[in-house]
Amino acid sequence: xxxxxxxxxxxxxxxxxxxxxxxxxxxxxxxxxxxxxxxxxxxxxxxxxxxxxxxxxxxxxxxxxxxxxxxxxxxxxxxxxxxxxxxxxxxxxxxxxxxxxxxxxxxxxxxxxxxxxxxxxxxxxxxxxxxxxxxxxxxxxxxxxxxxxxxxxxxxxxxxxxxxxxxxxxxxxxxxxxxxxxxxxxxxxxxxxxxxxxxxxxxxxxxxxxxxxxxxxxxxxxxxxxxxxxxxxxxxxxxxxxxxxxxxxxxxxxxxxxxxxxxxxxxxxxxxxxxxxxxxxxxxxxxxxxxxxxxxxxxxxxxxxxxxxxxxxxxxxxxxxxxxxxxxxxxxxxxxxxxxxxxxxxxxxxxxxxxxxxxxxxxxxxxxxxxxxxxxxxxxxxxxxxxxxxxxxxxxxxxxxxxxxxxxxxxxxxxxxxxxxxxxxxxxxxxxxxxxxxxxxxxxxxxxxxxxxxxxxxxxxxxxxxxxxxxxxxxxxxx
Numbered sequence: 001x002x003x004x005x006x007x008x009x010x011x012x013x014x015x016x017x018x019x020x021x022x023x024x025x026x027x028x029x030x031x032x033x034x035x036x037x038x039x040x041x042x043x044x045x046x047x048x049x050x051x052x053x054x055x056x057x058x059x060x061x062x063x064x065x066x067x068x069x070x071x072x073x074x075x076x077x078x079x080x081x082x083x084x085x086x087x088x089x090x091x092x093x094x095x096x097x098x099x100x101x102x103x104x105x106x107x108x109x110x111x112x113x114x115x116x117x118x119x120x121x122x123x124x125x126x127x128x129x130x131x132x133x134x135x136x137x138x139x140x141x142x143x144x145x146x147x148x149x150x151x152x153x154x155x156x157x158x159x160x161x162x163x164x165x166x167x168x169x170x171x172x173x174x175x176x177x178x179x180x181x182x183x184x185x186x187x188x189x190x191x192x193x194x195x196x197x198x199x200x201x202x203x204x205x206x207x208x209x210x211x212x213x214x215x216x217x218x219x220x221x222x223x224x225x226x227x228x229x230x231x232x233x234x235x236x237x238x239x240x241x242x243x244x245x246x247x248x249x250x251x252x253x254x255x256x257x258x259x260x261x262x263x264x265x266x267x268x269x270x271x272x273x274x275x276x277x278x279x280x281x282x283x284x285x286x287x288x289x290x291x292x293x294x295x296x297x298x299x300x301x302x303x304x305x306x307x308x309x310x311x312x313x314x315x316x317x318x319x320x321x322x323x324x325x326x327x328x329x330x331x332x333x334x335x336x337x338x339x340x341x342x343x344x345x346x347x348x349x350x351x352x353x354x355x356x357x358x359x360x361x362x363x364x365x366x367x368x369x370x371x372x373x374x375x376x377x378x379x380x381x382x383x384x385x386x387x388x389x390x391x392x393x394x395x396x397x398x399x400x401x402x403x404x405x406x407x408x409x410x411x412x413x414x415x416x417x418x419x420x421x422x423x424x425x426x427x428x429x430x431x432x433x434x435x436x437x438x439x440x441x442x443x444x445x446x447x448x449x450x451x452x453x454x455x456x457x458x459x460x461x462x463x464x465x466x467x468x469x470x471x472x473x474x475x476x477x478x479x
Contacts (some may be wrong), residue, residue, distance in 0.1 A: 002455055010172040015086035015320040015360040016311050020420040024084065024175050031289070035211065036206055037196055038167065041138050042213040044193025045165035049342050053410040056161050060107045062188025063157070067103060069097050070180070070187050077180065079312070085145050086172045086320040086360065087274055088311045098140040099149040102458070103157060110161045126477030133467040136241065137165035137215035140208055142197035142229065144220045145322065146277045152229040154446065155218040156181065156195075159466045164216075165194045167208065173322060175199055208431050210236040212444070216466065220245040220279075223451050243455030247380040247447065248408035251284040251401040253391075253423070253438060255414040263413045264298045270411075270437040271386040272306060272364055279452075280409045280431075280438050283381055285388045286397045294389045299388070300345040300366050308351045308361060320360035321383055327360045327418055330383035332451055334365050337376040342367040343386070372403055380406070393425060402428045407449035411437040 002317045029037065047092035048056075053201035071093065072075055078092030087095075117131040138243045139159045143152040148171065159166050170178035186374055191292045199209060209217055217240060219229045226244040233240045252267055287295045288333055291451070311319035321327050336342055351363035362383055370377050370387040391397045401410055411433040412420050420434040430432050430447040433439070446458045456465050 003241075007203065008201060010175075010201075012084050012173055012175065014083045015322050016082075018324070020359065020415075021083050022157075023080075026172075028174055028199060028201050028204055030181070031204070031207060032170070034200070034207060037149070037198060037232055038208065038211050038213050040193045041165045041167055041196055043133070044191060045163075045270075048160075048165060048194045049163040049192060050437060051163070056163070056221050057107060058109060059185070059188045059190050060110070060157065060161055063184050063190075064103045066184040067096070067100050067150075068185050070184070071100060072231060078126060078174050079176070080360055081313045082101055082319070085322060086311055087146070087430065088313075088316045088319045090314045090316070095147060095149050097121070099153050102150065102153055102442040104438075106153075106157050106161070106462075107311065109460060110158070113460045114162055114467070121151075126475065128474040130472050131469040133162070133463070133469045135467055138213050139162060139166050139216045139218060139466060140165045140214050141168045142205065142219045142221065143168060143170050143178065144215065146274060146279075148174040148177040149306035150246075151220050152177065152181065154462065155466065158457075158462050159191070159218075160185070162463055162467050164466060166196070168195070168197050169200050169205060169208065169215075170197065172199065189364075195398055196391070199216065199435075201472060207401075208231050209233055210242075214240065216241040216243070218243045218466075223247050226453060241387060243457070244453035245279065245446070245455070245457065246277045246451060247406055247446070248281070248427075248452055249283050249378065249380050249404050249406040250280050250409045250411075250437070251286060251404070252282050252411045253385075253394075253397040253401060253414060254285065254287040254291070254295055254357055255394075255412070255416075255419065256288045257415050257419075258413040259293075259435075260291065260295065261296065261326065261414060262303060266437060267386075267413075268299060269301045272303065272384050273438065274317060275319055275362065276384040277321060277382050278438055280440075281382075282411070282437055283386060284377055284401075284404075285386060286391045286400055287388060288397075289390050296345070296366075296368060296388055302365050303346055303366055304350060306364055308354045308363065318364060318384060320358065321362050324358065324360050326364045326382065327363065329363050330381060330385060332379055333376050333379070333383075334367070334385055337370060337374045340374055341371075342374060342376070345367045372400070378404065388411060398423060398426045400450040402426075405451045408452040409433065409437065451469075 012021045082089040128464045226246045271420040308318040309316045355361045355363040362386040367387045410429040411429040447456045
């Protein structure tokens with residue numbers, strides 16, 4: 001991340017200018033103050049848990065109304081997001097609208113998802129049994145910077161609707177997003193203490209994870225940090241629940257019968273949007289040999305049209321990555337692949353006036369003649385880079401798609417639903433798409449396999465994750 005911080009404070013460094021963004025300077029709480037925040041949250045949760053689903057939905061609907069008002073006049077919010085994490089300002093409203101779509105869907109299914117499960121069909125005379133969904137308690141949400149509105153809401157809203165309280169630790173890259181959420185909930189009438197935003201150092205984050213009043217942790221971020229969160233939680237008292245949404249190296253398989261022009265457009269966007277900084281970005285493409293040359297030519301030609309530049313310029317569609325460190329890592333990955341025999345299709349000179357050494361601007365790149373011994377085809381890139389390989393059969397494509405320690409999403413590009421259905425069951429991923437990619441549908445469970453994490457957000461199953469089942473067994477008649 002591009003952040004200036006010490007053990008006591010933090011300030012976001014804007015990726016495009018590499019200058020501090022003064023409005024983001026925040027001071028961390030003391031260890032004792034953090035304990036008090038968590039204790040206050042626990043007290044607030046016990047009262048919130050007693051509220052009716054109608055009362056919770058009223059707050060949720062008020063939050064949605066506030067978000068709609070924000071979208072109606074989005075200029076300042078979109079600019080703040082761009083200054084914090086670098087995405088082109090023209091794309092900021094899209095994230096806000098996507099967030100609202102998830103909010104509205106989660107509100108629409110909350111009552112049913114949290115309702116008691118009756119067993120009247122099998123109850124014996126004189127008995128009544130049912131299963132309740134009860135809140136976990138205090139939920140700690142550790143949110144990322146790359147899609148801070150979209151990803152944060154996945155856990156934040158269902159947790160509150162389920163009767164939990166939430167302590168949100170945002171990325172130091174995007175602190176203003178969390179504070180926007182807090183204001184919207186406060187304006188909607190959420191009781192004090194049910195939702196708190198805390199800016200924390202790594203040491204304080206560990207303290208929060210370990211606190212006995214924290215019942216569940218929802219983390220989105222890197223595999224290494226996810227492993228650390230899991231380890232801290234496992235070593236703490238109380239057998240805490242942990243959900244981990246981690247990395248991806250998401251593959252696409254392009255079949256001969258695909259709609260070629262559409263497929264190229266979608267897969268370029270899937271790899272390049274947000275400068276490739278998405279856990280479900282397209283990072284590997286396997287193309288059937290019969291259309292390989294045509295696909296590669298059209299793909300490279302489209303990437304060459306991208307405009308890399310100032311993210312505050314409305315005509316820019318490719319901004320900087322989050323930091324110089326990230327840019328250097330991406331460039332090193334590309335250079336290592338080229339040294340090992342990969343062929344770059346995008347002349348660096350096309351973007352040389354912007355993608356300079358010592359900046360966070362990275363030129364987009366398409367690599368061919370790649371193989372899985374290269375890091376660019378095995379490790380998460382998280383940048384505007386994609387590798388393309390030729391395959392001769394479905395079986396070869398599936399083998400390569402599954403040859404990864406990640407398993408978040410995958411996509412198959414064909415006009416045949418029958419072909420897709422035949423292949424889908426062989427692919428190791430949390431979500432498999434037909435003719436689309438890099439998209440979350442809130443009605444579907446968002447989950448991963450392998451090192452892409454564990455747990456579920458969105459859909460009915462996202463509510464299940466943030467509650468626990470409580471069985472009620474009543475013997476009404478005793479004689």
